[in-house]
Amino acid sequence: MKSLSTRRRHPLAAFVVLALGLAFAGTLFAAFVSPAASADTGESAAQQLANGKALYISSCSSCHGKNAEGTGLGPSLVGVGAASVDFQVSTGRMPAKQLGAQVEAKQNIFSTQQIQDMAAYVQSLGGGPQIPAAGQYAYDANAVALGGQLFRENCSQCHNFAGEGGALTDGKFAPKLTQTNPQQIYEAMLTGPQNMPVFSDKVIPPAEKQAIISYLLNSRNEPNYGGAGLGRLGPVSEGLFIWTVGLIALLLCAVWIAAHTTKASAQKAAQAAAAGKAGK
Amino acid sequence: MTATTPHAAGFGDGTAPSTPAGKAADYLDQRLGIAGAAKKNLRKIFPDHWSFMLGEIALYSFIVLLLSGVFLTLFFTPSMNEVTYNGSYTPLDGIKMSEAYASTVNISFDVRGGLLMRQIHHWAALVFVMAITVHMLRIFFTGAFRKPRELNWLIGFGLFVMALLEGFAGYSLPDDLLSGTGLRIAEGVVLSIPIIGTYVSFFLFGGEFPGHDLVPRLFTIHILLVPGLILALITVHLILVFYQKHTQWAGPGRTNENVVGLPLLPVYIAKAGGFFFLVFGIISLLAGLVSINPIWTYGPYVPNEMTAGSQPDWYIGFLEGSLRMMPNVEFNFIGHTLSLNVLIPALIVPGILFTGLAVYPFIEAWVTGDRREHHILDRPRNVPTRTGIGVAGCTFYGVLWVVGGNDLIATHFHLSLESITWAGRVVVFVGPAFAFWITRRICYGLQRADREKVLHGREAGVIVRSPEGEFSEVHAPISDGDRYRLTAHDVHRPLSIAQAADANGIPAPRLRRAKLRARFTRWYFGTRVEKPSTEEYRESITSGHH
Incomplete structure (x- = not known):
């Protein structure tokens, strides 16, 4: 006890107290708001709505409003539908870390059950697109060619021919599609998150959505037939490659050839050097 | 002519060749008189320096282009007729496309060695234009364009322009999404020419874009017209190098009146032959290991389709950047549009840049009043103003080049597209001026260091x-x-x-x-x-x- 009282005025004491306090608060928070804590299955519809609402209040309402009516920080969620919630939360985009040009994908912290609860709650507020069934976005080998055509017509101008993503205005961008799972791709087309336009079932019917997804899955798994793909970015990376690796290799060859002369003249040079030394 | 003319050498005078090669050479010499020319030219002296071999890279990659190009013509169909694809690349199965695109996909997947040949051809094209560019920079910065070589500079400049044209025509032939996008831009550029633009566009495309005539026309241009011109210009270029002799660096025993180096035969024949195989080898290695222009992933060209990251090959990139950077300025009067937003960046800016490049030797000769012949190269530091102008030009070109890839820079470095464009708009003017100033300072500094070293x-x-x-x-x-x-x-x-x-x-x-x-x-x-x-x-x- 004595040691504690003598050290309480130590210059670092304040920092130690702060660190302990933060650790305590963090542990407490983790204990009460653990994502896994309320992941019980088989709940009734009413329970689901109640759970969803509770999660909504704790994780979403500060920006979207207590009644999902929207605030200056986030839009109203009435009518956006369950598909929208599932896309935004399962890709980690929501809850947003910070407001910027675009909310970026990050690690998702909610369980599937929690996301479903929130989705059900938001769905109950004013309808909207439902979460698609697994069959709707299953890979169909026969639809790949059609999907490619649709992808080039509707998607590649932002997402690039190989789904590698591309730039939009003011720091916004169309993300890569090489990791996104099929369900999320389907939901994105259905709900048009952030800068993406909505491709409703009237514009692109469900079968064509499935074709686009099949094309993307196929192109994702397709080998680069020509060798290293250079990021599948087109001529820019090819030009960069030739001006770095290619040019250096060629110049090294040129320097090597120019530096190596005939044996006879090399001997002559060596003799001249030796004679020059002897002369001195 | 009397019987005493000594044209019967080799008949019983005891010097008749005995080896098969000797006999063959004698046979040819008696008919063509090659011995005299060979004696003089095979001992032609060339100076040794790595920077004198950059043009050779261009020459050798051109040979690779001719060889691989001939292979490709055997399987490519230059036609815009619509066909339905049923080849072995299933993701395009049943898709309607032009015969040009279908035959290029076939070369890639159904012709043995076809993809390798396509990739050799395309990588060789990138190497070709790159080697010309680097060679040209070497000539510029060392003052090798001075009298008596101004005309050869112009021929080299012509080759450079031909190479750009040839490359663009080749890039456009497969009729894939990127080549079609490039042609659409080219059409826009032609249309922006005041008064005659529309007529020229209809003349080139044989009607409305894209029409059915362009690919066959480009094919003729790409495999006959431009390569023929390039071949002819290369021949003149090399004859002049041979005739005017190669320049050399100053050194003990090397004067403006002599050339110190090694003879063509056997040394340079061996070196050049070896270098050809090295260049060929590097291009083949690239083609075997690194993918280029995977047109099957781009898809066939359809005018309403587009892809992010649409860029031309690197040598057209500066034009792309110039277009992307230009503010949207357009005037409309009496039903006519003057599209300065296209005209300035795509025709006027490159026009000024290229004219400046072509006439620089003449401008410098006029400014300096120097009418002497020069066979000794300048070290770039010893002519600071020229070096400064060159670096300023490179900076200008470089800024256009970078902005041509502004979307990829934005996504890869998490920047906003507009800020890159705006930075480009400022740097394209400020950058060259700053580069000129700092390069001259560096040159003077290096000259002072040389002076110190001597003293x-x-x-x-x-x-x-x-x-x-x-x-x-x-x-x-x-x-x-x-x-x-x-x-x-x-x-x-x-x-x-x-x-x-x-x-x-x-x-x-x-x-x-x-x-x-x-x-x-x-x-x-x-x-x-x-x-x-x-x-x-x-x-x-x-x-x-x-």
Whole structure:
């Protein structure tokens, strides 16, 4: 006890107290708001709505409003539908870390059950697109060619021919599609998150959505037939490659050839050097 | 002609060749008289330096282009007729496309070795234009374009422009999404020409874009017209190099009147032959290991389709950047549109850049008033203004080039597209001016360092302490050869107007022009670092300040 009282005025004491306090608060928070804590299955519809609402209040309402009516920080969620919630939360985009040009994908912290609860709650507020069934976005080998055509017509101008993503205005961008799972791709087309336009079932019917997804899955798994793909970015990376690796290799060859002369003249040079030394 | 003419050499005079090769050579010599020409030309001397081999890379990659190109013509169908694809690349199965695109996909997947050949051809094209560019920069910065080589500079410039044209035509042939997008831009550029633009566009495309005529036309241009011109220009280019002899770096025994080096046969034939195979090998290695222009992933061209990351091959990239950077300025009067937003970046800017490049040797000759022949190369530092202009030009080109990839820079470095464009708009003007200024400063600094080296020797890295306690670095004298190399150049002086008016007060003829020229030479040579004079050098030796 004595040691504690003598050290309480130590210059670092304040920092130690702060660190302990933060650790305590963090542990407490983790204990009460653990994502896994309320992941019980088989709940009734009413329970689901109640759970969803509770999660909504704790994780979403500060920006979207207590009644999902929207605030200056986030839009109203009435009518956006369950598909929208599932896309935004399962890709980690929501809850947003910070407001910027675009909310970026990050690690998702909610369980599937929690996301479903929130989705059900938001769905109950004013309808909207439902979460698609697994069959709707299953890979169909026969639809790949059609999907490619649709992808080039509707998607590649932002997402690039190989789904590698591309730039939009003011720091916004169309993300890569090489990791996104099929369900999320389907939901994105259905709900048009952030800068993406909505491709409703009237514009692109469900079968064509499935074709686009099949094309993307196929192109994702397709080998680069020509060798290293250079990021599948087109001529820019090819030009960069030739001006770095290619040019250096060629110049090294040129320097090597120019530096190596005939044996006879090399001997002559060596003799001249030796004679020059002897002369001195 | 009498029977005494000595045309019967080899008939029983005891010098008849005995080996098969000798017999063959004798056979040809008796009919074509090649011995005289061979004797002179096979011993032709070429100086040795790695930077003299850059043009060779271009030549060899052109040979690779011809070889691989011939292979590709055997399987490519230059037609825009619509067909339904049923080849072995299933993701395109049943898709309607032009025959040109379908045959290119077939070359890639159904012709044995076809994809390798396509990739060799495309990588060789990138190497070809790159080698021309680097070679041209070498010629520029060393002053190798000076008299008597100005005309060969123009031929080389012609080759450069032909290479760009040839590359663009080849890039457009497969009729994939990227090539179609490129042609759409080309059409827009043609349309932006005031008054005649629409007519020229209809003439080139045979009607509305894209039409059915363009691919066959480009095919003829790409495999016959432009390669023929390139081949002819290369021939003249090389004949002139041969005839005017190669330039060389200053050095002991190397003067403006001689060429010091090794003979064509056997040394340069072996070196050049070996270098050809190295270039061929590197291109083949690239083609075997690294994918280029995977047109099957781009898809066939359909005018309403588009992809992010649509860029041309690197050598058209500066035009792309120029277009992307230009603010949207457009005027409309009496039903006619003047599209300055396309006209300026796509025609006027490259027009100025390329005209400047072509006529630079003549401008420099006029400004400097130098009418002498030059066979000894300049070290870039010894002509600071030229070097500065060159670096400024490279900077300008480089900024356009970078902005051509602004979308990829935005996504990969998490920047906003607009800020890159705006930065480009500023840097494209400020950058070259700054580059010119700093390059000249660096050149003067390097010249002063050379001067120090001649007068006081090089820094030996040995620190000695004098009895008084002072530390100093030992300077070792440089070799005679190095001293020669560092002092072989001329220090140019600005021209002055001899007399503005004669005794009677009559102004000299063309006074205004002479004044203008004097101003230019002052800008060119006004600041200079003098070479150490003989007296200065003697003094530096006797005073012992090494």
